[in-house]
Amino acid sequence: MSTSACHAGRSSRRALRVGGRRAAAWAIPIAFLSAACTRPLPDADGPGARVYAAQCGICHVAYQPGLMTPAMWEIQVARMDEHRSRRGLPPLADADRRVILEYLKAHAG
Numbered sequence: 082m083s084t085s086a087c088h089a090g091r092s093s094r095r096a097l098r099v100g101g102r103r104a105a106a107w108a109i110p111i112a113f114l115s116a117a118c119t120r121p122l123p124d125a126d127g128p129g130a131r132v133y134a135a136q137c138g139i140c141h142v143a144y145q146p147g148l149m150t151p152a153m154w155e156i157q158v159a160r161m162d163e164h165r166s167r168r169g170l171p172p173l174a175d176a177d178r179r180v181i182l183e184y185l186k187a188h189a190g
């Protein structure tokens with residue numbers, strides 16, 4: 082499952098390369114990727130966005146909340162515990178998990 086704008090940028094890069102015009106194929110997706118991945122989070126200065134960015138931007142960019150539905154965010158946040166333990170990080174604190182899910186759902190797609 083890949084619904085983030087960042088991932089979408091990667092697949093379009095692959096698709097363009099199939100066309101064989103490599104130089105041109107790189108230029109467009111890179112511009113797209115940086116625009117898609119550095120867009121500020123909604124309500125970026127609020128407490129929800131700050132906890133989210135701090136906890137969920139460790140291993141990858143903090144994805145835009147609008148990329149997933151509330152139900153998908155429930156699943157993704159739970160899934161990330163496995164990645165945390167693989168990296169030797171403790172599970173997300175309950176309070177942080179609550180704040181993050183509230184934030185993601187409030188701005189979900």
Ligand code: HEC
Binds near residue numbers: 139158168170
């Ligand atoms: C310890 C590292 C780590 C942390 C911390 C982490 N993630 Fe991830 N995340 C990953 C890895 C590795 C992947 C790619 C593999 C995968 O999808 O399981 C990923 C993928 C994702 C994806 C993409 C799934 C897809 O199908 O494209 C989402 C969404 C996501 N993480 C959300 C979160 C959220 C929300 C948090 C905070 C609660 C978080 N991540 C914190 C490691 C982490």
